[in-house]
Amino acid sequence: MIKIIFTFAVILLLNSIIYSQESNTFKDKMDNYTQKVKMKWEFNPLKNYETDRYFSGWVDPDAYSSRFWLGDVLNIDRMYNNDHFNFDKMDFYYQPTLATEVTPIAFRYNEVHRFKIGIGYLTHFFLSKYKKGYDQYYGQSLMYGTYMQVEVFFDYIFNNTFKLRFSPLRHICAHISGDILGDETLYNKEKEDFKDSGFEQMHVSAYYKYGWFTFYGGMNFAIIGFDKSNIVNLFSAFAGTDFRVPIWGEISFITGIYLGLNHDLINNVSRYANGQKYYINDKHVEWIPEISVGVGFEIYRVIIGLKYDYGRSKQLYAYKTMESKIGLDISLYL
Known part of the structure; x- marks a missing residue:
């Protein structure tokens, strides 16, 4: 019944x-x-190309977009100050970047409000290519190091024109590659100070789309890792803009500029033999500018353009110096 x-x-x-x-x-x-x-409830754990591409600065060095850069580091010899690198034998420098965002929690409210909770991941790989017929014992391609950034974020998007992002925790670390560590002519651990980088930040940023323009800006604050890292980005403020002009179909002309100011803590670090403890020999702070400009063409999810970058080197070995580079950049928005 x-x-x-x-x-x-x-x-x-x-x-x-x-x-x-x-x-x-x-x-x-x-x-x-x-x-x-x-x-x-509209669920999409990946980026929405039609709307979300306007909320990610093309020339922003910390944007979660996979890309491949190939060009010339204009002051590479001053960054490393070591004749054994044989920079005169280099053909070119290249930097693959693996990056993406995943938002397993994403929903819409009353058509104009969108909320997203997700994770962003980025890794830069710094490499160079020796000329034909020349190499060192690790081969024709020299890897200088890696830089990694990963964070959890909360996004609020209004009417697909404004985005506010808050990241309570962003982890940053850099590592010297095995190519350098394995060659004592390039890096002598007995004579040079111990190099390590790893700290956590808090991040907040905002993006606004107005016609063909996207304006954005934000700040970062270090929250941990002050005494265990050669470099800690204590505070940074940045702003930028992208300008897209539709040409034909999915093809647009794009140009962008990014300006930043970083307040960095520089430590000289020693560690005990067991590798578990750190000792700060001396420390100082620096204010460092950062600039990135680019011009190119956007074809659906791909941007191909010429970019110039100037800022503190993200290659851990050369973290005390500024890096100036120019080259071809191919970005993939996934």
């Missing part, structure tokens, strides 16, 4: 839902109801 009553109640509920929709056919009533339910 209970099963019969339950079945009858389910039939009545379905009948009420379906026939409450204004339509001519039974199929249309079912389709309309399905669409109405789906509109209550």
Whole structure:
């Protein structure tokens, strides 16, 4: 008897839902109801190209976009100040970047409000290519190091024109590559101070789309790792803009500029033999500018352009120096 009553109640509920929709056919009533339910929550764990590309600065060095840069580091010899690197034998320098965002929690409210909780990941790889017929014992390609950034973030997006991002925790670390550590002519651990970088930040930023323009800016604050790292970005403020002009179909002309100011803590670090403890020999702070400009073409999810970057080197070995580079950049928005 209970099963019969339950079945009858389910039939009545379905009948009420379906026939409450204004339509001519039974199929249309079912389709309309399905669409109405789906509109209550739009789930997409990946980036939405049509809207979210305007909330990620193209020339922003910390943007979570995969890219491949190839060009020339204009002051590489002053960054390393070591004849054994044989910079005169280099053909070119290149920097692959693996980066993306994943937002497993994403929903819409009242059509114009979007909320996202996700994780951003970025790793830069710094390499150079020796000329044909020349190499060192590790081969024709020299890897200088890696730089990694990962964070958890909360996004609020209004009407697909404004985005506010808050990241309570961003981890940053840099590492010297095995190519340098394995060659004592390049890096002598007995004579040079121990190099290590790893700290946590808090991040907040805002983006606004106005026609063909995107304006953005933000700040970062260090929250931990002050006495265990050669470099700690205590505070930074940045601002930038992208300018897109539609040309034909999915092809647009794009140009951008990024300006930043960093307040960095520079430590001279020693550690005990067991590698578990750190000792700060001396420390000082520096204010460092950062600039990045670019011009190119955007084709759907790909941007191909010429970029110039100037700022503190993210290569851990050369973290005390400024890096000036220019080259071809291919960015992929995934």
